[in-house]
Amino acid sequence: MYYATPNSYNHLYRVYEGTYNQVSQAILEAIKGEAAAIDFYSRLVKEAPNARHKKDIxxxxxxxxxxxxxxxxxxxxxxxxxxxxxxxxxxxxSYKEGLERAYEDELEAYEDYRNAYLLTQNLAVRDVFFRAMTDEIEHAMRFGFLLSSLS
Structure with missing residues (x-):
C-alpha cells in the first residue's frame, strides 16, 4: 500500500504548477514572437530584390x-x-539588415523553442514546439542563403 505524506503531495503540486506556469509563459512568448515575425516578414517581402528572395520570405x-x-x-x-x-x-x-535580423531572430526562436520543448512531457505541447523549432532552423538556413547571395 502507498501513502502520500502532505509534504510530498505539496511538492509534486508545486513542481507541476511551476512547470505549467513555465510552459504557459513559453507559449505566450512564442505567440508574441510569431506575431512580430509575421509583421516583420510582411514588410521585408515588399523589399525583396527578386523572385527567389520573395519566395523564401x-x-x-x-x-x-x-x-x-x-x-x-x-x-x-x-x-x-x-x-x-x-x-x-x-x-x-535596409533590406540586408532586415535579412540579418531575420536570420538572428530565427536562430533565437529555434533555441527558445528547443528549451520549451524540453520543459514538458505533454506530447501535444511538444509537437507544436517541435514543428516550430524545425521550421525556425529551416528559415534561418534560407535567410542565411539569401544573405550570402547579396554579397
Missing part, C-alpha cells in the same frame, strides 16, 4: 502564420483564456 511568413495559430490554440486549450499581447515591430534600415 513568403515561405517563412506562411509558416509563421501556421505557428501563430497553433500556439494560440495551444494557449487557449491549456489556460482556458485567449492570449493578450501586443505586436512589437522589428526595426531595420
Amino acid at each position: 513568403l515561405h517563412a511568413l506562411e509558416d509563421e502564420k501556421v505557428h501563430l495559430q497553433q500556439f494560440i490554440q495551444l494557449f487557449t486549450t491549456l489556460t482556458g483564456q485567449q492570449p493578450t499581447y501586443q505586436v512589437v515591430q522589428t526595426q531595420y534600415s
Whole structure:
C-alpha cells in the first residue's frame, strides 16, 4: 500500500504548477514572437530584390502564420483564456539588415523553442514546439542563403 505524506503531495503540486506556469509563459512568448515575425516578414517581402528572395520570405511568413495559430490554440486549450499581447515591430534600415535580423531572430526562436520543448512531457505541447523549432532552423538556413547571395 502507498501513502502520500502532505509534504510530498505539496511538492509534486508545486513542481507541476511551476512547470505549467513555465510552459504557459513559453507559449505566450512564442505567440508574441510569431506575431512580430509575421509583421516583420510582411514588410521585408515588399523589399525583396527578386523572385527567389520573395519566395523564401513568403515561405517563412506562411509558416509563421501556421505557428501563430497553433500556439494560440495551444494557449487557449491549456489556460482556458485567449492570449493578450501586443505586436512589437522589428526595426531595420535596409533590406540586408532586415535579412540579418531575420536570420538572428530565427536562430533565437529555434533555441527558445528547443528549451520549451524540453520543459514538458505533454506530447501535444511538444509537437507544436517541435514543428516550430524545425521550421525556425529551416528559415534561418534560407535567410542565411539569401544573405550570402547579396554579397
